[in-house]
Amino acid sequence: MVDISGLIKAPIRELSPCIHGGDVWKISEKFRIPLNQVIDFSVPINPLGPPKKVLESIRQHLNLIKNYPDPNHEWLIETLSNYVGVKSNNIIVGNGSTELIYLFAEVFVESGCDAVIPIPTFGEYKVATMRIGGRPWFLKCDPAKNFRLNFEELEKAISKKTRIVYFCNPNSPTGILYEKDDVLRVVRLAAEKNVLVFLDEDYVDFVDDDKRYSMAEYVTRYDNLFILRSLTKFFALAGLRIGFGIASPDVVKALRRAKMPWSVNSLAMFAATEAVKDDDYIKRSRLLISRSKRQMQKMLQEFPWLKVYPSETNFFLIEITEGDLTSTQLKEELARKGLLIRDCSDFDGLNNRFFRVSVNKPEENKKLIEHLKSFINSE
Numbered sequence: 001m002v003d004i005s006g007l008i009k010a011p012i013r014e015l016s017p018c019i020h021g022g023d024v025w026k027i028s029e030k031f032r033i034p035l036n037q038v039i040d041f042s043v044p045i046n047p048l049g050p051p052k053k054v055l056e057s058i059r060q061h062l063n064l065i066k067n068y069p070d071p072n073h074e075w076l077i078e079t080l081s082n083y084v085g086v087k088s089n090n091i092i093v094g095n096g097s098t099e100l101i102y103l104f105a106e107v108f109v110e111s112g113c114d115a116v117i118p119i120p121t122f123g124e125y126k127v128a129t130m131r132i133g134g135r136p137w138f139l140k141c142d143p144a145k146n147f148r149l150n151f152e153e154l155e156k157a158i159s160k161k162t163r164i165v166y167f168c169n170p171n172s173p174t175g176i177l178y179e180k181d182d183v184l185r186v187v188r189l190a191a192e193k194n195v196l197v198f199l200d201e202d203y204v205d206f207v208d209d210d211k212r213y214s215m216a217e218y219v220t221r222y223d224n225l226f227i228l229r230s231l232t233k234f235f236a237l238a239g240l241r242i243g244f245g246i247a248s249p250d251v252v253k254a255l256r257r258a259k260m261p262w263s264v265n266s267l268a269m270f271a272a273t274e275a276v277k278d279d280d281y282i283k284r285s286r287l288l289i290s291r292s293k294r295q296m297q298k299m300l301q302e303f304p305w306l307k308v309y310p311s312e313t314n315f316f317l318i319e320i321t322e323g324d325l326t327s328t329q330l331k332e333e334l335a336r337k338g339l340l341i342r343d344c345s346d347f348d349g350l351n352n353r354f355f356r357v358s359v360n361k362p363e364e365n366k367k368l369i370e371h372l373k374s375f376i377n378s379e
Contacts, residue, residue, distance in 0.1 A: 011111075011133045018123040021342040021356075022238065033338045041368060042342040044172070044203065044315045044358040046236040048288060050271070051281040054235065057274045058267050069266045076269045080244050083276040084216045084229070089249040092256060093272075095263040097202055097230040097243030100255075102128045104226060104245075105164075107258050108196055109134040113163035118149050119349035120173060122200065125166040126348065134163065140349050143319075146309055147174040147349075151182065155189055165190055168200040170207065173344055173356045175311025177207065183215055191224045199227045202243070205234035206314040208286060216246050223248035234285065235275040242268040289314050289359055296365040300357075303372065315358040317344070327355040337371055 005013070021042030028035045070076075077091045084091075094100040101124050109115065111133030117125050118139045126136045139157050141147040158165065167186060170177040183199065190197045204210045219225050227246040232238040242264055245255070275281075293314060300308045305322035320327060331343040345352035357368065 011131055015127060015131055018127055019346045021340070024340060027335045027338070027340055031336055031338070038338050038340060039360065039364050039367065040340045041357040041360060041364075042340045043238070044206070044233055044313065045238055046234050046285050046289070046314075047292070047360045047364070048236065048281070048285050050236045051275055051278045053274045053278050053281075054237070054271045057270045061267060061270045064266045067266070069262050069264060069269065071261060073264065073269050076273055079273045079276060084214070084246060086216055086219065086246055089252060090219055090246050092245045092247070092252045092259070093264050093269075094243050094245065094259075095265075095268075096232055096241035097200075097228050097245075098124055099241075099260075099263060100228055100243060100245045101125065101198075101200075102131075103255055103259055104198060105129055105132050105134065107254050109163055112161070114159065114161040115164045115166060116154065116157045116162055117166045117348075118154065118171075120147065120344070120347040121166070121168045121349075122172055123347065125198070125200075129164070135161075137162070138348055141174075146176065147171075147317075148176055149178070151185060154186060158190065158193055158195055162193070162195050164196045164198050166198045166200070168202075169213065170203045170311075170313040172203060172313075173315070173317045173342065173347060173350075173354075174309060175313050175315060175317060177213060177312035180213065180215060184218070187215075187218065187222050187225050191222055194224075196224050196226065197222075199225060201227055202230035202233060203313045204229070205282075206286075206289060207312060208290060219247050223250060226251055231272050231275060235272075235281075237268070237271055237275065240265070240268040240271055242272050288361070292362050292365060293359045295362055296357075296359055296369075299365070299369045315356055317354060317356050320353045320355075326352040328352050330355060334368075334371060339368055339371055341368075 024035060024038045024040050027038050077088050081088045081091050105128035109129055109132040113134045114137045115129040115134050116137045118141055129136050139154060141149055187197050199215055201214055204214050207213055215227055230243045307319040307321050309317040327343045327345055331341050334341055342356040344350045344354035344356055
């Protein structure tokens with residue numbers, strides 16, 4: 001018998017896979033609920049679903065799945081560069097934004113390097129760092145200050161061993177959004193210390209004035225800045241897996257050298273091209289989400305046993321402040337009724353009193369509220 005465990009690289013032996021929301025398949029199978037009847041509040045996906053033009057484009061190009069995808073996809077990159085206002089050589093496309101998180105760490109993190117990660121935030125930054133042999137250096141944000149980052153503490157956390165600072169704006173799961181001046185403060189300090197900044201803007205499309213907050217234009221001034229963007233959330237393409245990164249040409253070239261070939265499928269490419277050009281869909285989505293969010297926040301704030309943290313995007317981080325109920329128990333009970341929330345007990349910096357809900361259509365949000373009332377009344 002071969003001792004497989006002894007052949008696994010040391011950094012991998014220490015890893016535990018991240019837990020994510022969106023596992024509607026498990027809920028459907030476990031509780032025998034038809035998949036299309038599960039209402040998913042666990043992942044921040046546009047409640048409108050994919051644009052009709054995207055679905056039509058997919059249907060039109062189904063015959064292409066017999067061919068390998070375009071390895072260079074310059075036509076897609078050109079469309080994305082116009083969408084965010086940069087040049088084509090500033091864009092790299094990935095199989096969802098998660099591929100680019102892992103690719104970035106693979107290219108720039110070395111064993112013994114530190115990655116500064118303000119928490120709570122997306123768990124894949126930590127895993128991507130650790131699998132290469134890097135060390136996550138957590139900077140815990142204060143819940144008493146709504147988990148807003150202390151920039152003075154962040155500056156102190158950057159050391160000679162720091163290779164990357166991860167920064168999510170708007171941040172998940174807290175919904176905190178920072179102004180450009182705050183982000184620039186981090187980028188400039190990191191540049192002085194020869195440190196990279198990985199800026200995750202996956203949720204910026206949900207912000208009403210996204211151009212005010214996106215840092216895309218600054219990649220031409222700061223070559224230590226990498227910006228992550230997702231197409232799967234705002235355009236509801238999660239099953240297709242496509243995202244992109246924005247950076248200086250030198251960073252993009254380095255990433256392309258290490259990138260796995262054909263990681264983006266043809267249908268995802270055509271879908272993304274149509275999605276970002278659909279201005280009507282973008283406007284309708286923001287209007288629906290903005291209205292639905294205000295209504296949902298008002299209803300959630302009526303529960304005295306819940307603290308709803310302020311959010312600038314399409315989800316709310318919520319803390320259970322009274323009683324013995326845990327977020328894990330709440331998730332399980334709601335799942336039995338076909339409602340899926342995000343239990344946040346696995347987030348570094350949080351515990352089993354926190355959960356996250358995304359903004360869905362008004363009638364779906366009301367259903368969640370009614371079930372919350374029903375659950376509490378039965379205790």
